Amino acid sequence: METPGGEQETLEVVVVQGLVRSYGPKVxxxxxxxxxxxxxxVALLGESGCGxxxxxxxxxxxxxxxxxxxxxxxxxxxxxxxxxLLPWENLWRNVSLGLHCGRAKEKAAKxxxxxxxxxxLDDWPRNLSGGQAQRVAIARALVQEPKLLLLDExxxxxxALTRIKMHKLLLSLIAAHKPGVLLVTHDVLEAIVLAxxxxxxxxxxxxxxxxxKDYADKRTVQADLFEALGFAGGDSPY
Amino acid sequence: xxxxxFSTPMGEKKLFLLSWASPVMIVLLWEVYCRFGLxxxxxxxxxxxxxxxxxxxxxxxxLLPDLGISLKRxxxxxxxxAGTGFLLGLAVGFSSIAxxxxxxxxxxxxxxxFLALLPLVIVWFGVGEGQKIFLVALxxxxxxxxxxxxxxxxxxxxxxxxxxxQRLTTYETIRRIIFxxxxxxxxxxxxxxLATAWLALVIAETIGASAGIGFLALDAREFxxxxxxxxxxxxxxxxxxxxxxxxxxxxxxLLAWHPxxxxxx
Numbered sequence: 001m002e003t004p005g006g007e008q009e010t011l012e013v014v015v016v017q018g019l020v021r022s023y024g025p026k027v028x029x030x031x032x033x034x035x036x037x038x039x040x041x042v043a044l045l046g047e048s049g050c051g052x053x054x055x056x057x058x059x060x061x062x063x064x065x066x067x068x069x070x071x072x073x074x075x076x077x078x079x080x081x082x083x084x085l086l087p088w089e090n091l092w093r094n095v096s097l098g099l100h101c102g103r104a105k106e107k108a109a110k111x112x113x114x115x116x117x118x119x120x121l122d123d124w125p126r127n128l129s130g131g132q133a134q135r136v137a138i139a140r141a142l143v144q145e146p147k148l149l150l151l152d153e154x155x156x157x158x159x160a161l162t163r164i165k166m167h168k169l170l171l172s173l174i175a176a177h178k179p180g181v182l183l184v185t186h187d188v189l190e191a192i193v194l195a196x197x198x199x200x201x202x203x204x205x206x207x208x209x210x211x212x213k214d215y216a217d218k219r220t221v222q223a224d225l226f227e228a229l230g231f232a233g234g235d236s237p238y
Numbered sequence: 239x240x241x242x243x244f245s246t247p248m249g250e251k252k253l254f255l256l257s258w259a260s261p262v263m264i265v266l267l268w269e270v271y272c273r274f275g276l277x278x279x280x281x282x283x284x285x286x287x288x289x290x291x292x293x294x295x296x297x298x299x300x301l302l303p304d305l306g307i308s309l310k311r312x313x314x315x316x317x318x319x320a321g322t323g324f325l326l327g328l329a330v331g332f333s334s335i336a337x338x339x340x341x342x343x344x345x346x347x348x349x350x351x352f353l354a355l356l357p358l359v360i361v362w363f364g365v366g367e368g369q370k371i372f373l374v375a376l377x378x379x380x381x382x383x384x385x386x387x388x389x390x391x392x393x394x395x396x397x398x399x400x401x402x403x404q405r406l407t408t409y410e411t412i413r414r415i416i417f418x419x420x421x422x423x424x425x426x427x428x429x430x431x432l433a434t435a436w437l438a439l440v441i442a443e444t445i446g447a448s449a450g451i452g453f454l455a456l457d458a459r460e461f462x463x464x465x466x467x468x469x470x471x472x473x474x475x476x477x478x479x480x481x482x483x484x485x486x487x488x489x490x491x492l493l494a495w496h497p498x499x500x501x502x503x
Contacts, residue, residue: 060403075405084400088418088495097414098404124495140404 013038013073013148013180014059020067021051021058028054030204032068036148039178043191045229046201052184055201056152059182076148077141077179081156083133085125085140092121095140111139114173131162135169142177149179153186167193188225192218200228283465288472291465300454305473308439308450311367312477315374316435320428323379327386331420332412337387344383352376353441365446370439377438378431385427389420422496425489432481440474 016034020027028051036042044052057063059070060078085094095108105121112118115135125133134154141149155163171194174181185191191198192212198221200208208228215221248256265285271277272284279287295301326344329336356373363369393416401411443452451470458466493499 062399062402075403078400078403080396080400082396084396086397086415086418088421088493089414097401098406098410126495126497144404 011038012036012071013040014182015071016059016068018068019055019058019065019070021054021063021065028204029058029065032205034199034206036180036182038147038180041174041181041183041194041196043183043185043195043198044201045185045188045191045198045225047229048186050201051204052201053152056150056182056184059148060150073147075144075146076150077144077146078150078152079134079137079141079154081153083125083130083137085128085133085136087125090122090124091117091128091136094125094136095143097140099143107143108139111143112136114142114176115139115169129162131158131166134158134166138170138173142173142179145177146179149174149181151181151183151185153184155190156186163190170194188222188229192221192225198225200225280462280464283468287465288468291463291469295454295466295469304450304454308443308452309477311370311443311450312374312435312439315371315438316378316431318371319375319378319435320382320431322375323382323427323431324386324424326379327383327390327424330383331387331390332416341387344380348380348384352380352438356441356445360445369445370442370447373442374435374438377434381430381434382424382427385423385430386420389423389427390416392423393419422489422493422499425485425492428488429482429485432485433478436474436478436481 012035014034014036016032019029019032019034021029032051032055034055044055046052054063056078058065059072060076085091086097089097091112092105092108095111096104099107109118109121112121115138117132117135117139120128120132125136128136137154155166158166167190183191183194196212198210198212199206200210210221210224210228212218212221268277268282269284269286272279272282272287283291292301326340330341330344331337352373355376359369359373359376363372397415397419398411401415406414440452443450444456447453447456451473455467455470458464458470489499
């Protein structure tokens with residue numbers, strides 16, 4: 001790299017080099033390299049079992065690694081596919097979970113306000129719809145002011161219309177907080193709408209990379225992505 | 239979640255009245271049968287006579303101290319037993335080492351009906367207070383222990399993962415995720431343990447007591463006072479029902495977040 005090391009660290013929220021994770025004889029992540037710049041939105045696409053969720057879990061510190069290095073400034077925040085709210089705590093207490101400073105309620109209230117649930121501070125998770133619960137989970141992640149936000153198929157269990165609303169909300173939240181984002185998804189269109197850069201994973205490594213703004217027409221990137229995922233030519237119904 | 243309810247032509251209130259009608263009818267029938275001499279007084283006294291016995295005993299000042307002594311035994315034994323069961327349950331739930339060391343032995347002990355230990359307990363403690371409190375504590379500790387470990391083991395590991403990504407300290411993880419998550423099961427253990435506490439107390443008091451409800455029953459047996467015997471049975475029942483109601487109240491208060499315990503919305 002031509003830039004000096006010190007400057008690099010401030011510009012990048014993740015530097016992963018030669019990452020290896022294996023489970024018994026099965027190699028899940030194989031010599032994987034990844035860099036995410038500050039404020040960059042990166043989406044990971046790939047077939048089930050290609051290791052994309054494992055990569056996210058490794059970055060979140062939930063899975064151990066057998067080789068390679070990971071550099072991240074501070075701990076990342078995570079939004080999972082399920083909301084994982086504590087059913088026995090009201091919304092603001094759920095959002096403030098892990099805030100170790102004073103004014104926790106104030107911060108939680110502000111975060112809930114941002115996701116459009118400012119009037120539900122004392123409500124219980126069981127009174128929420130799927131989309132609302134996932135908004136609380138996003139608030140809980142963002143209130144940590146993370147430099148890196150990890151999203152593990154966060155909208156996969158929502159209906160199509162709710163998903164569109166969530167995409168819009170997420171884009172405005174990202175614009176306001178500017179964390180680096182790594183999104184794991186199955187949804188090609190979701191990746192195109194949200195991400196700056198889309199990575200294709202196969203057999204535990206990153207095999208291709210697409211920068212969305214390089215394409216004047218988003219349909220072209222879509223066609224390229226479908227081809228990379230194994231739908232050649234007219235195979236995709238989209 | 240939608241609650242499944244059998245359709246019924248009657249309202250809640252009517253059903254509630256109906257649920258009380260049958261016990262009231264049984265007591266009335268009992269009274270009538272006794273009055274007409276269909277049941278001899280040496281077999282079963284009429285309810286009115288039991289009530290009278292309660293009033294006479296209370297007025298003579300014999301009932302309340304005995305009741306107090308029984309309650310104190312149960313409370314002391316319960317606190318010791320539930321405390322031990324809870325602490326052991328926490329240790330085994332949290333630490334795999336503690337589980338390896340303790341769990342098998344405790345499970346083996348649990349297979350012994352605790353009342354079978356009674357002769358041994360009498361040898362150890364004599365027939366004094368120690369024997370009674372020990373027996374209650376022993377009976378109480380198992381349900382609390384088992385439900386505490388179960389509650390901790392049944393926790394959703396996904397919530398623990400979430401806690402670690404939110405960078406919770408160990409103390410925060412226990413206080414905000416593990417303990418509240420295990421609470422429904424722990425309270426279930428508390429409810430079971432209250433029932434065992436009474437069972438243990440009845441048995442313990444029936445053997446060589448010089449005070450307490452059990453002693454009252456024993457004493458009455460000597461003089462064939464069936465009304466007092468029935469009275470003691472009724473008192474055990476009432477206290478049991480009260481203890482269960484207290485446990486339910488705790489459940490409703492502490493588990494208000496839980497869809498199975500919350501009041502109807």
